[in-house]
Amino acid sequence: MDAETLRQYLEYYQDLGIKTLYRRAAPEPLANARGSVTEPRPSGSGEPLFRILDDIGDCRRCRLHEQRNKIVFGVGNEQSKLVFVGEGPGADEDAQGIPFVGRAGQLLTQMIEGTAKKEGIPLLRKDVYICNVVKCRPPENRQPQPDEMEICGQFLARQLLAISPKAICALGSTAAKYLTHSKEGVTRMRGNWYKWNDIPVMVTYHPSYLLRAYNVEPKREAWEDLKKVLHFVYD
Ligand code: URA
Numbered sequence: 008m009d010a011e012t013l014r015q016y017l018e019y020y021q022d023l024g025i026k027t028l029y030r031r032a033a034p035e036p037l038a039n040a041r042g043s044v045t046e047p048r049p050s051g052s053g054e055p056l057f058r059i060l061d062d063i064g065d066c067r068r069c070r071l072h073e074q075r076n077k078i079v080f081g082v083g084n085e086q087s088k089l090v091f092v093g094e095g096p097g098a099d100e101d102a103q104g105i106p107f108v109g110r111a112g113q114l115l116t117q118m119i120e121g122t123a124k125k126e127g128i129p130l131l132r133k134d135v136y137i138c139n140v141v142k143c144r145p146p147e148n149r150q151p152q153p154d155e156m157e158i159c160g161q162f163l164a165r166q167l168l169a170i171s172p173k174a175i176c177a178l179g180s181t182a183a184k185y186l187t188h189s190k191e192g193v194t195r196m197r198g199n200w201y202k203w204n205d206i207p208v209m210v211t212y213h214p215s216y217l218l219r220a221y222n223v224e225p226k227r228e229a230w231e232d233l234k235k236v237l238h239f240v241y242d
Pocket of ligand 1: 106107
C-alpha cells in the first residue's frame with residue numbers, strides 16, 4: 008500500500024471517530040449502556056424472538072449444520088428501529104455464537120457508533136439488532152447457496168417481522184439480493200432504498216469488503232449510506 012492510500016485510510020477511520028486500528032484479539036466489549044437510544048417500541052408479529060430460536064433448536068435442516076460449531080441467531084435490541092442483516096457467520100462468529108464479532112464485526116461496530124456519534128445520534132451497537140441471512144457458518148466462508156438461504160430465510164423473516172424495525176440495512180450483496188430480489192450488483196444498489204415486506208431496506212457494502220477494498224471510495228460511500236439510514240430512522 009502506498010503512502011497516499013495509507014493516508015486516505017487513516018483519514019477515513021479518523022472521520023469515523025476510530026482511534027485504534029484492529030488487532031485480531033478478543034472482540035471489544037459491546038459498548039456500555041449510557042446515553043443511548045433505547046425507547047420502547049411495539050413489536051410487529053408479537054412473536055418473541057426466543058420462540059424463533061426455540062424453533063431453530065439444534066437445526067439440521069440444511070447441510071450447513073454439518074460443520075458448524077454454534078448457531079448464530081442474532082444480537083442486540085429486540086425492539087430496535089434498525090436491523091442490520093449480513094450474509095452468514097464467519098469463523099469468529101461460529102466459535103462465539105454471536106454475529107459480527109470478528110474483524111468485519113469490529114468495523115461494523117465502529118462504523119455504527121462512529122457515524123452515529125459524528126451525526127449527533129446517541130446510538131451504540133447494542134441499541135440496534137444484528138443478524139444474518141443464514142445462521143450457520145458456510146464452510147470456507149463460501150457464499151450461502153440458494154437452498155440454504157431459502158431454508159434459513161424463514162427464520163430471518165420471522166425475526167424481522169417480530170422486531171418490525173423502521174428500516175433494515177442490508178450489508179453486502181448476499182443480504183441485499185436475498186431481501187430485495189434485485190439482480191443488480193451491490194455497487195449499483197448501495198445508497199438506494201428498497202423494500203422488504205413494506206419495511207425500507209438500505210443497501211450498503213459488507214464490512215468485510217471494506218476491510219479488503221484497496222480504494223477509499225467504497226468506504227466513503229458506506230459511510231454516506233450509514234448516515235442516510237441513521238437519519239431516516241432516528242431523526
Ligand atoms: N460476515 C457476516 O456476513 N456476518 C457475520 O456475522 C460475520 C461476518
